[in-house]
Amino acid sequence: MGYTPIELDKVRNFRYGMKAISLIEKKLKAPIAKIDMDSLTMEESATLVWAGLAHEDKNLTPDKVMDLIDDYSTLTEVMKAMETAMEEAFGVAEEPGKNE
Template identity: 65%
Template structure:
């Protein structure tokens, strides 16, 4: 399941096992212990990056911040990220597409 977001182009959030593992490694704690409401900007960029790297492995948190600053709407990005994160943990709705 993907949640699209318009940045430099249409990108699709997805939080699979690799993305969750990336977040856990960066935060040095299990995902269940990560407070998504109390993140710094750098931490937020890390979570956003994790959800987008399945399509673009060259993305970094710094590049994500640049994309959002240049082309994105921060509020819309956070909403899409939250929706994708919810879907990863059993939420429903959204655009379902097959993995490549």
């Protein structure tokens, strides 16, 4: 499993392995497959980002993630990088009819 970098206070790397997914599920109290990624609150968005970055910074919290995004980036940029990392972790379903 690779890493997806994002520039915040420093280069940080998203990684969504089993531990990160478990952190998300515990914090949001729902299986990852049941989380509606299109209607996340800011706190839920920060939780997803935090879980993907926590592997390299044990002191990081969702609240600190919000500060990092506000101070060093934009929510749009960070969410795009997070989406790329999640697609890598879960694979991207191919559209029907492709590669046939």
